[in-house]
Amino acid sequence: MSLILFAFVVRVRDGLPLSASTDFEHNRELQERKQQLRAISKALARLPDRGTVKGQELNIYFISSEGVSYMTVCHCSLPVAKAFCFLEDLRWEFTACFNSTVVALAARPYPFLEFDSSIQKLKQQYNQSGGPALEVTLAEVQEDLRIKPLQVINLDDVELTNGIANGHMEQSSGSAQNVRLEPVTAPGILSLVLNIMCASLNVIRGVHLMEYTFQDDYEGIWNVVAFLLAFVCCVFQCHLYLFHSSLRKMKSFTLLCIIILCNLYLFGMRNVWQLIFHISVASLSTVLILARKLQDRTNDCGV
Numbered sequence: 001m002s003l004i005l006f007a008f009v010v011r012v013r014d015g016l017p018l019s020a021s022t023d024f025e026h027n028r029e030l031q032e033r034k035q036q037l038r039a040i041s042k043a044l045a046r047l048p049d050r051g052t053v054k055g056q057e058l059n060i061y062f063i064s065s066e067g068v069s070y071m072t073v074c075h076c077s078l079p080v081a082k083a084f085c086f087l088e089d090l091r092w093e094f095t096a097c098f099n100s101t102v103v104a105l106a107a108r109p110y111p112f113l114e115f116d117s118s119i120q121k122l123k124q125q126y127n128q129s130g131g132p133a134l135e136v137t138l139a140e141v142q143e144d145l146r147i148k149p150l151q152v153i154n155l156d157d158v159e160l161t162n163g164i165a166n167g168h169m170e171q172s173s174g175s176a177q178n179v180r181l182e183p184v185t186a187p188g189i190l191s192l193v194l195n196i197m198c199a200s201l202n203v204i205r206g207v208h209l210m211e212y213t214f215q216d217d218y219e220g221i222w223n224v225v226a227f228l229l230a231f232v233c234c235v236f237q238c239h240l241y242l243f244h245s246s247l248r249k250m251k252s253f254t255l256l257c258i259i260i261l262c263n264l265y266l267f268g269m270r271n272v273w274q275l276i277f278h279i280s281v282a283s284l285s286t287v288l289i290l291a292r293k294l295q296d297r298t299n300d301c302g303v
Helices: 028-042 080-097 100-105 113-129 135-147 155-165 186-215 218-242 248-265 272-291
Strands: 004-011 017-020 050-053 058-065 068-075
Touching (some): 017 113, 028 155, 080 113, 218 272
């Protein structure tokens, strides 16, 4: 089984593709990773010189040096150090063939097609031998990764940054409502309806309890707070599903935790089945919020 599936060389300043390996694989996840390379290549000028994007079975690794970035899609079973040995070897091969002036003057995609065969040979060498020929090189890379840990790149942040850079969003705005998301799905509509139902139940119970609390039992004020806080969280879950927001993952998990805690606190005011219903709706909404991605744009770089 091939551990290094795809390699890609791109100019950092504008994401212009310079060369790539021949693709013989028809793996669905590989095609998704190649789509993600497109987004990353557009944001390289704002990313660290070295990073990774984690996938289910395939990971993306990249290093940038002297205005050129070297990127690869590898199977997750390949050690990180070997992946970066491959990228370092790729960098040495490319710099030996093309100087920085030639790279800077390139005006069309894939101007160095002759280098594709070099990438292919290097990829085959690693896939057949299982790693670099020199163990010293591997040890040096392992030590370097230990001293400077690899940064994991969040694709949501990359796409959001690309939207700002390309004028799809106002940089002064704290929201991301101008970013287009994928169309709302039928499960999404169902979760919105259920969330609105839960929010309505929470606010009705909270307001009703508030009347008795202020008249007779001031100790019940925390039950009122729990109902109203759960109501607010349900409303924000609907907002997160409908509109893109920075730190969406952190916000969605925070809302879910608050809803769960509020409902657990209200045990006694609600029976077990009611608690399960409210927590299940909140969990479904969280899953759908995280599953709804930014809408793919057509201005790709040919990956």
